[in-house]
Amino acid sequence: xPIVVNLDVMLAKRKMSLTALSEKLDITIANLSILKxxxxxxxxxxTLDEICKVLDCQPGDxxxxxxxxxxxxxxxxx
Numbered sequence: 001x002p003i004v005v006n007l008d009v010m011l012a013k014r015k016m017s018l019t020a021l022s023e024k025l026d027i028t029i030a031n032l033s034i035l036k037x038x039x040x041x042x043x044x045x046x047t048l049d050e051i052c053k054v055l056d057c058q059p060g061d062x063x064x065x066x067x068x069x070x071x072x073x074x075x076x077x078x
Contacts, residue, residue: 002065002066002067002068002070003038003063003064003065003066004038004063004064004065004066005035005036005037005038005040005062005063005064006061006062006063006064007032007035007036007051007062008036009061010055010057010061010062011036011055014055014056016055018032018033018036021051021054021055024054025047025050025051025054027047043063048062048063
């Protein structure tokens with residue numbers, strides 16, 4: 001699925017660790033890690049809302065559409 005999750009980018013911009021975000025959201029690190037690595041199949045709007053509140057960003061800062069070719073290139077292991 002060519003939706004890329006840029007959670008790691010926003011965490012770096014905010015100088016926040018995944019652990020700190022997990023604690024603020026009361027979501028397990030494992031679940032955030034699945035989201036961060038773009039392996040999640042879905043995300044609840046309420047979760048996205050909370051992430052955006054904590055990181056002071058827009059949903060478009062977290063989620064990005066990428067065409068199939070570029071997505072394949074990005075996520076194909078060499």
